[in-house]
Amino acid sequence: MRFSLDDDREALRATARDLLAELCPPAAVRAAWTQEPDPSAWHALADAGALAVLVPESEGGLGLDETYLVGVVEEAGRAALPHPLTATALVAAPLGVAGTTVTTDLGASSAIVPAATYAEAFLLRSDDGLRLYGADEVEIEPVETVDSSRHCARVHPRGAGELVTGDAAATEAAFERGVLGTAAELLGLSHRMLELTVGYAAQRHQFGKPIGSFQAVKHHLANARIQIEFAAPAVLYAAYAVAHGRGDASRAVSQAKWLAGNTASVMGRAALQCHGAIGYTTEHDLHLYLKRSWALARSWGGAGFHADRVAASIGL
Amino acid sequence: MRFSLDDDREALRATARDLLAELCPPAAVRAAWTQEPDPSAWHALADAGALAVLVPESEGGLGLDETYLVGVVEEAGRAALPHPLTATALVAAPLGVAGTTVTTDLGASSAIVPAATYAEAFLLRSDDGLRLYGADEVEIEPVETVDSSRHCARVHPRGAGELVTGDAAATEAAFERGVLGTAAELLGLSHRMLELTVGYAAQRHQFGKPIGSFQAVKHHLANARIQIEFAAPAVLYAAYAVAHGRGDASRAVSQAKWLAGNTASVMGRAALQCHGAIGYTTEHDLHLYLKRSWALARSWGGAGFHADRVAASIGL
């Protein structure tokens, strides 16, 4: 029994974290609000093998499992990376779709697909399973969403695409890997919002002292930190359960998403409240992370959806 | 348009408050935990006409409406009066049952009746409506409950009793008056717990200052005070709606109960937490009011029951 990321896994995460800190700073996320995201971080992730963690070595991948990838995806969340890492590396790659930027939304009521304006391939549910479409095989109907850096659209297939899998279990597993990735991104976003807010609360003075010295501010942030403390192991366990094909994998991803979504919600409220009016402007970076967390909290199934899945799994 | 208790109504409430402060102090409530409650407060309320507010003048009552009685019932809550004021004065009296100590529980799943060990009469649901039984016509099966001063029992009729009403609407109205009274008692209990806790927080010192000067304690109590602020008018409105036969009376009593129950729950948690270990003993008075509020919050329909009634009434 041993429950922590080992050195190899930590190293992969640290690589991702360092390159994202350099190539996906807040300014890059901000720029992605009005233009296609700068691809340098994405390319660097690809060069580091992060997109091919789940691709067999025989096909040029790293041939590793989800416990290696989950930390990388969490770091992408922390950076609010605009690119579709979960879809590409976690959902599509194990289905044999590699080497391309894939987007998908296999959510409970799939409607809005992120990264739709620049993805190279689209993985969509169809009557007979999951099909992959090239960018020229779909019609893109862009929509305005709360987080413009996601570049969302409604996507309508025009051609037949290519059947990736017709197996219901494989489709369900793909969905669950998407849920896992979204949970990890939410966890990363919470970490980032906590860092931003702790830093601000220590520096901002009101009534002659740092606002972080007021008990109300302390308790807002302590509550958020506590949520993070207990969501993090659930996300890691979900990755482990999926990687090892455990019987409770399906429940574990729902639990991870539910906890990480709640955590991001508590953290987001605390972050905005502790920043006050300064956080309530688009000039401040907080909103980049906050709005991403709002979008992801409802993607790949919201809190009620996943709570009900867990309820069913424990016999309620 | 005018929404406040006028002088007459305030006077009746003040009378009740004064006599309860004198005759139903914490020591009297405490004594009622181990023996039948001292009847002096009950007799004084009767002498003041409080039990007969809703009895016509022609029958020796005050011939007034629920807006006069609601403040009195709230004061009984504040004092944690052990006697069945809601049942006697608010539920039974308008049904023509006067001059006797009546108990009843017309709650959603009626099971446990308070004041059962000493009530003179029992108003119980039967297949054909509401029936009244003398103490010799029922079998009492005492039960131990969290608040022993309520003297609860399961009650099984032995005789036929006397039919008080066979009218479904009258039965429903009686139930709603019971809900109203319970809401008013809960509101009074919250007021009492707030007083106790504010007093304690101002006097108790830790870390070299009164604990009431810590923001965490302040915010616990501010939150409770805010709940009270918005529950109180809803309770008063429910009395008005019942008294004037308004179309929304049924919803208004459910709303009042829901709000007053939530308020007592928030207030109770805050009270216990701010008292710390001192409040966590039966030697301190707080528990007398706290446990009563637990009992009443689930009597006459709990939060979910009343929220669902309101949901139905607004078309959900």
Place this chain on the structure above:
Amino acid sequence: MDLNWSETQAAMRRDLRGWLERNLAEWRAEIGVELSGDTREGFAQQLRWERRLYEAGWSAVAWPEAYGGREGTLWDWLVFEEEYWRSGAPQRVTQNGIQILAPSLFEHGTQDQKDLLLPRIAAAEDLWCQGWSEPNAGSDLAGVSSRARRVSGGWVLDGQKTWTTRGAFCTHLFGLFRSDPDSERHRGLTYLLVPLDLDGVVVRGFSRLDGDEGFAEVFFTEAFLPDDAVGTSVVLGDVDRGWSVAVSAASTERGLLRSPGRYQATVAGLLDLWAERGGDAATRRRLAAAWMLVDAYRLQTLQTITALLDGVDLGSEASLAKVWWSELDIELHEIALELLGTDAELEGPWSKGHQFALAGPIYAGTNEVQRNIVAERVLGLPR
């Protein structure tokens, strides 16, 4: 106790409802696509709306007729608010003038100030923004450092205000300036009325969370404010004693800034959304609960107005309502997003409303400050 509207009030409600329906239709036909009042173009659209309201006598129902009102009571104001929000009419871009400055003018203004300024506020001719906040004076309003130096014939202003709602579109600013350079905290501040077209005043708009240019920074650099720059004295109340004037407004802002009518309209919208889309049993109960919270606010306001008309001072009790409506507004919008499911991510009235609601616990004094006020001044806990 009487919870029936009078025949006069009922008649006013009917008139207003009809007027709103007709005039909203006409106005919308005039302007084409309706934009947010917190954008430059939308602000211009809404000024046309405000002038319609004024011409029909609806812009400030509770004011004396001489100032452009209709001599209404607070009850009439309440009816107005219910109908106004029910109709789907836009947010009032004149809000800061009518709801924050005007109550202070009524209480502390000279006859001249009232005669001259109030009608122009009601008519949306002068458009006032607030100048409370500064980079280092947010929750801590007494941290104001913008200076007003007395010179012959006027004042010289230096410093910066910020988070000035709609400041980029307004004509005037009211706010506190440190007039006694040796003073600290609440003392030595003067409440000044400042046209924004003075030399030495620069206004820079910036975006709120929802992307609208709803905020501004206002920079004062040796800006000369003549004593009669607003056509009458620019000082409201006494020199160096502006704090008490501002505080009286703060109480109004918290207590009556957001009428129950707004939330009644929001919850009605939620019931429509439910009818359209349905939801699960847990959300049904949550929506019923929110309905009760809104209705409790309505009922509490009826009590508050009764007390105000009895001459009771609103005072610190206003903080109770501020916490209630601001948290309620978030809950209402979170329910909406829940009902919208994945569509919640789409830009639209509900997602915009959600973002606006999130500002509620921050503006008009953070809810942390309000809870302190409740604890210290309402409950009497030690500081």
Place this chain on the structure above:
Amino acid sequence: MDLNWSETQAAMRRDLRGWLERNLAEWRAEIGVELSGDTREGFAQQLRWERRLYEAGWSAVAWPEAYGGREGTLWDWLVFEEEYWRSGAPQRVTQNGIQILAPSLFEHGTQDQKDLLLPRIAAAEDLWCQGWSEPNAGSDLAGVSSRARRVSGGWVLDGQKTWTTRGAFCTHLFGLFRSDPDSERHRGLTYLLVPLDLDGVVVRGFSRLDGDEGFAEVFFTEAFLPDDAVGTSVVLGDVDRGWSVAVSAASTERGLLRSPGRYQATVAGLLDLWAERGGDAATRRRLAAAWMLVDAYRLQTLQTITALLDGVDLGSEASLAKVWWSELDIELHEIALELLGTDAELEGPWSKGHQFALAGPIYAGTNEVQRNIVAERVLGLPR
């Protein structure tokens, strides 16, 4: 990363499960009606239970065999806790000795103290209660004013301790006493080990919220404590330096006092209650949520134990878990009361458990204090 129990651990679990089943049945047959361990008679019943545990080597699985344990790891302890609570066995009346005093003895005790005291704790021969709290030292532990005056051959104790759990039934008390009369706050306190049968010591039991005599006040009046009153030195750690000894225990108390197994057992009970009585859709979701919170605690504990075995100090992080399990326990019991409906009012295991849960945010350092610790020491916010 390996989340499988070893064969040894699995075997221990099987053995323990069987042992518990047999021995609980035997013990219950012996005692008749099982009473609360926080009553005098119930305490006596449970001592018999504790001695059974000891004799089979289950009373302190993670201790060395020499002290009465079975040389287990923290993993073994976790398995023990899961099975223990799963079996429906009673609360441990030896808890304060095993979980609060013993870790401090391991860390700060002399060899003599360990050799002499630990086996007697494991065997439930010495029954220890805590002497942290005083009438004016609750959340503020440094407010201790009970005094220990050094005299020839021992100490003279004066003062009062209170909220001493099961103090009326215990044989010994550990706690802080002010040994330097000129000291303030954290300094000048000595951690003393005190038999309760000394002359000048009076113990008065009183009732907790749930009516059980679970608390005691302990009065010291010129009570002479010989240096070897416990058969070895009565001072744990250094004279005047007791604070650091107590603080190391506090962290243990918060972090590992309440194992996930307790809450896993509680939530299993809720699932049974649901199967028996059912409930509405909103409660179903609430119960699923609570299940997730319990399981998150289990997973977080696996991480914590991994870190502890890697030599990481638990430190302030223990405060995170204290807030989590204490609030979780209340939520679990509130769900139970919801499922019980009007029967929630009846005295019974769930209503008792509810009242006990409500103490969770108070004891072992209030949750307000824990949140301060998280903010200041984990997050580094300014004091």
